[in-house]
Amino acid sequence: MEKSNPVKGVIDKITDKLSDHSAEIPGRPGSEPPSVDEPTEPRGPLRPKPDQRGPDPYSPTGQEEDVTPEERAQGGDRLTTAQGLRLADTDHSLKAGPRGPVLLQDHHLREKVMHFDHERIPERVVHARGAAAHGVFRSYGTAASVTRAAFLAKGVETPVFVRFSTVLGSRGSADTVRDTRGFATKFYTDEGVFDLVGNNIPVFFIQDAIKFPDVIHAAKPHPDREIPQAQSAHDTFWDFVSLHTEATHHTLWNMSDRGIPRSYRTMEGFGVHTFRLVDAEGATTLVKFHWKPKAGVHSLVWEEAQLIGGADPDFHRRDLADAIEAGAHPQWELGIQVLPDTPEQTFEGIDLLDPTKIVPEELAPVQPIGLLTLNANPVNYFAETEQVAFHVGHLVPGIDVTDDPLLAGRLFSYLDTQITRLGGPNFGQIPINRTHAPVNDMLRDGFHQDAVHAGVAPYKPNSLDGGCPFFAGAHEGGYVETPVRVAAARKVREAPASFADHFSQPRLFWLSLSPVEREHVIAAYTFELGKVYEQAIKERNLRVLAEIDPYLCEQVAQGLGLPVPKPVNSLPAVDPSPALSQVGRTWPTTGRIIGIVADGHGDLATVEAVRRAVLDGGMVPLVIAPAGGVLGADGDGPVTVQRTFVTARSVEFDALLLAGTPARGKDADGARDAKAGNGTAGAPTDPRVLLMLGEAFRHAKPIGGWADAVQALTAAGIDPAAPGVVVGDGGEAVLAEVVRLLGGHRVWERFPVPVEPV
């Protein structure tokens, strides 16, 4: 009897559909034959995706509730111009005779080409590459004691749109580069839009927004050749971060595994700044926001990230969309660290206005306040993912900002940038940006004005429009700034003294990592600084590392072939925060992807049983075979193939299984049947399979094989007795052990790390 698995049906559908387009071809088993011929009569679109709905079509005038975004964009079944004029032809320009010159009077040609010429808008100046999804946020009500925000009351469900991004690369750059990731959430609350515009790293490079153009100029490609794309491994970045040592903490996080997440689904998110919450009585609390992924916090390994950059630059984007379409809806818990709002705005000596500092979870636990579920992909990338406009100043009653100088600059920048990017001040009227609360502002006109404002008196007070609109006091949901006391002070261009501590928290982070994570940090610094041309910049960065930890500095210096500098200051005494490490914990395996390498001549009954068992466990099985189609259509099968030896790369899978052939495949002389895809029967030893196995092994992924699969492992140079390599006779028993290992994400014991001298 099959075990119950709520997402099995949908995962089944997606695994068959993922790349098995053959299953959609008429005549193939299990496919309902849609016509792929050009239709001669209007009909509905092929394969509508019911879970892909856009946001509610709220309008500023509140009059279009029944209009879906699709209807707004495409109505009727005849081709028209933008003005609704039906067209008889769109393939031929109007000419003076078939070979004659094109006529200027061709209004359709001019409209079509004019519109095409202006299809592109400027990409975001940072965070240009992103992927997004719709979802819902369900509040636990646990924050109700510290904030009056209505969407944080118990049980309230709020629609959301979340955009993930890389920071440095252009819109067309690769997903898996080493970089910080954006994690921006738009809550469409009943009290207006609240945007939590965070990152997957809890600190920032700089302490004052006035340096933002500088750090971004340094990190973006060099202005002469515009290289390198989407990465920090170049001179100007390392020049900047070594001359502005406040960047050390963020840089160290970037060089850690956090800089190369496995998936958007396995990333933490952080609000970075300290925010101020206000309850119904006006009492205030300082908080830091955290997103905790239900799927666990996982990263790629660097070689894997680089390979994916070539093999599948859309890796994270695809992963998010596939998971949502499969019904494996990614979830995060929103949590807050609750900190007293004291006049000093510090906690345990940590300056809460300094965005280069964290508050360790051991000192202030993250308290869960609600659950985010992403459940629908955007219908149109441009309309939604590209045009969504986040702003840290989109606040709701009960949530206020603090005096963090970085946040102050952001409060200006996010509005300002939309003027260039979205072409004017009315971007709030673009469907994806529309609030779900009624709008009654006195803003008028401007480029792309969609609203038809009634009335004659957009000013207050007025007598002509009946005095409308009226104000709302705090008791009616009005936003009233917290009357925080501002100390009498001199006007200065200065940072507070506490902002000068640049090394204690990088050391705290370093000491909190497990040995294998520290090795990754060393390797990342050695790689990045190894790409720097200027010797002086390398040496200056080594001097920064000396202030964090002597072993780190020495190892990187050794890799660069440079002398080890001595620290100028004594190393700060800090307590590690184990919560910062991603390793050594067991995570759910739901949604993980398991590749099963098989061919048509092995024991397909076992392959199918293992495939089912993977599905029953809530994971995604992808069968990899010499050619596409169906294995064993005429015998043991059918087993549908999702990847071939041509389309599969190890980097797509969290674990690999190798289907062997049991002894019955031998003929009377004991020789193997020579029909298999690799020339010999049994587990495939095709060079591409061996490459896959070798990579999976190097990347510390669990590997399993049954029956004679051990031969292929040996051919790939893999010791079947190595940690995380599971061999046995029964496919399902092998799978069970592989899944257990997958709970730890990687088998780091495979590559023992040298013990760091204390």
Ligand code: HDE
């Ligand atoms: Fe941003 N940032 N940022 N940033 N940021 C933008 O806004 C800016 C900072 C973050 O998916 C821009 O609409 C300044 C910290 C995300 O659309 C721009 C400063 C954090 C996104 C901008 C910062 C972020 C942006 C570019 C220093 C984490 C993508 C396009 C004071 C807490 C949002 C846009 C999306 C985007 C300015 C620092 C996160 C130019 C001036 C710290 C996730 O306005």
